Amino acid sequence: MKRILVCGSNGLLGQKLAWMLAANSEFEVLHTSHHRNFFLAHQPLDYTQLDISNRSDVKSLVSSFRPDAILNAAAMADVDQCEKEREQAWKVNVVGVENLVEVARRINAKLVHISTDYVFDGKTPPYDEQSRVNPINYYGKTKLAGENVVLIGDIDFAILRTIVVYGTGVNVRNNFALWVIRNLQEGKNIRCFDDQISNPTHVQDLAQAMINCAVENRKGIYHTAGAEIVSRYDFALRAAEIFGLDKELIERSKSSASSFPAVRPLNTSFTIGKAKKEIHYHPMNVTQGLELLKKELQGINLN
Numbered sequence: 122m123k124r125i126l127v128c129g130s131n132g133l134l135g136q137k138l139a140w141m142l143a144a145n146s147e148f149e150v151l152h153t154s155h156h157r158n159f160f161l162a163h164q165p166l167d168y169t170q171l172d173i174s175n176r177s178d179v180k181s182l183v184s185s186f187r188p189d190a191i192l193n194a195a196a197m198a199d200v201d202q203c204e205k206e207r208e209q210a211w212k213v214n215v216v217g218v219e220n221l222v223e224v225a226r227r228i229n230a231k232l233v234h235i236s237t238d239y240v241f242d243g244k245t246p247p248y249d250e251q252s253r254v255n256p257i258n259y260y261g262k263t264k265l266a267g268e269n270v271v272l273i274g275d276i277d278f279a280i281l282r283t284i285v286v287y288g289t290g291v292n293v294r295n296n297f298a299l300w301v302i303r304n305l306q307e308g309k310n311i312r313c314f315d316d317q318i319s320n321p322t323h324v325q326d327l328a329q330a331m332i333n334c335a336v337e338n339r340k341g342i343y344h345t346a347g348a349e350i351v352s353r354y355d356f357a358l359r360a361a362e363i364f365g366l367d368k369e370l371i372e373r374s375k376s377s378a379s380s381f382p383a384v385r386p387l388n389t390s391f392t393i394g395k396a397k398k399e400i401h402y403h404p405m406n407v408t409q410g411l412e413l414l415k416k417e418l419q420g421i422n423l424n
C-alpha cells in the first residue's frame with residue numbers, strides 16, 4: 122500500500138484528488154489543507170489542517186505520517202490576488218514548496234507538484250517542456266520560483282504544468298467555465314477574449330496525471346493540459362452550446378480591454394506529447410470536458 126499526503130485538499134484539484142484516491146484501496150491517504158475544516162468532511166476521509174508555509178508543522182506531520190509521495194495541490198492560485206498580496210503569494214508558492222522539498226528529501230518521498238502556463242510570456246506558442254520560460258506577472262514568477270526549488274531539491278519529483286483548470290467542488294474558487302455558465306444561466310452578458318488562447322483542462326485529467334506520477338517511475342516536467350486549443354471566447358461558445366444557454370449573451374472582446382491587476386500572457390498553448398507518451402496522459406477535449414462538468418453539476422457523477 123502506498124502512503125500519500127495531499128496538500129491543498131480543499132481546492133478544486135485537491136477535492137478531485139480526494140474523490141479519485143478514495144476509489145483506489147491501494148492508497149492510504151492523508152488529506153491536508155490550510156483551512157481548519159475539510160470541505161469534504163461528510164466523507165470518511167482522513168484530514169488534518171496543514172499550512173505548507175509553516176516549516177515546523179510540515180516537518181512534524183511528515184515525520185509522523187511518512188508518505189511515499191506528496192501531492193501538492195496547495196497554492197495561492199488567484200492571479201490577481203498574487204499581484205496584490207505579493208508577500209503571501211511568495212510564502213505559499215515558494216516557501217511552502219521549499220518546506221515540502223526539504224521533508225521529501227529527508228524521508229525519500231516523491232513530490233508531485235503543480236505549475237502553470239503562466240511561467241511563459243505567451244508570445245511564442247506552442248510551448249513544450251523545453252521552451253524558454255519568461256513569466257510576465259507575479260503569480261507566474263512565484264510559480265517559476267517554486268519549480269526551481271523542486272528542480273534543485275535533489276529529490277524524486279514530477280512537475281505538472283497546467284492551464285485554465287475547470288470543474289466543480291464544495292466551496293471552490295470560481296473558475297472560467299463556472300463563471301461563464303453561471304452568468305449565462307442568470308441571463309447576464311459576458312465579454313470573453315478571443316486573443317487569450319490555450320488548452321483548458323478538466324480537473325479530472327489533471328488529478329489523474331498526478332496519481333499516475335505518484336505511482337510511476339518517471340521524473341521531470343510534464344505539460345498536462347487539455348487536448349484542444351481554443352480561445353476563451355470559443356470556450357464560452359462551446360459551454361453555451363453544451364449547457365443549452367444563450368450564445369448571444371457572449372460578446373467577443375480583446376485582452377487590451379481588460380482591467381485586471383495582473384497582465385496575462387496571450388497564447389500559452391501547450392504541446393502535451395511528452396505527458397501522453399511517458400505518463401499515460403490522455404486528456405479530454407473541450408466538448409468532453411464540458412459534458413462531464415454538466416453531469417457533475419447535475420450531481421450524476423461526482424467522482
Ligand SMILES: NC(=O)c1ccc[n+]([C@@H]2O[C@H](COP(=O)([O-])OP(=O)(O)OC[C@H]3O[C@@H](n4cnc5c(N)ncnc54)[C@H](OP(=O)(O)O)[C@@H]3O)[C@@H](O)[C@H]2O)c1
Pocket residue numbers: 128129130131132133134135153154155156157171172173174193194195196197198199213217235236237238264283284285286287293294296
Ligand atoms: N485553476 C487554474 O486555472 C490553474 C491554472 C494553472 C495552474 N493551476 C495550479 O493548479 C494548482 C491547483 O489549483 P486550484 O485551482 O485547485 O486552486 P484552488 O482551488 O485555489 O486551491 C488551492 C488550495 O490551496 C490551499 N492553500 C492555500 N494556501 C495554503 C497553505 N499555506 N497551506 C496549505 N494549503 C493552502 C487552499 O486551501 P484552503 O481552502 O484550505 O484555505 C486552497 O483550497 C495550483 O498549484 C495552481 O497554481 C491552476
